[in-house]
Amino acid sequence: QKEVEQNSGPLSVPEGAIASLNCTYSDRGSQSFFWYRQYSGKSPELIMSIYSNGDKEDGRFTAQLNKASQYVSLLIRDSQPSDSATYLCAVVASGGSYIPTFGRGTSLIVHP
């Protein structure tokens, strides 16, 4: 059973702070890693993809991947109230299926 674990939160941060969201996965051979943002009542929106160890930056978002520790994180700099949402981690395991397994998501609240 391939598992993706996320702390359900809520994670509460003040406006302007860095929000750090974490995700661990069980399949050591996992290849592709995605972060989705989901506003209440809406569908998930892809915000970051990462495939190699290290950091990947896109605007205020940075994804960090450590395959040895089976850990992927998302940093949101200068957090805004509009970043308040649930953040889903998705992992594509080894085996060539291209089917991601999703975590249950972390709720982020950015308060003014």
Added chain:
Amino acid sequence: ETGVTQSPTHLIKTRGQQVTLRCSSQSGHNTVSWYQQALGQGPQFIFQYYREEENGRGNFPPRFSGLQFPNYSSELNVNALELDDSALYLCASSRTDRDSYNEQFFGPGTRLTVL
């Protein structure tokens, strides 16, 4: 906007009825995946279609079935509806080929309520 569309937006059915949900994939994509998302949970994989063939299936009973058409649009059919089938049903579109990363883009979802 992802270019992935789903219909209907909302649906109310009663136990034992059958339902068909529809999805149109993003231009250039050849793969459609269906997910069920209960409140407070992550999306649970139902099945995936690639070039009109089922390409993987999650832990869902046979009363969940699907189709993909030559234009890569897709249907999800659920027979003998149960109360626990009440959820948000998500369709995700992607491109499966050797050079792509198979990023999935979601449609707006169909909210199904079973009474």
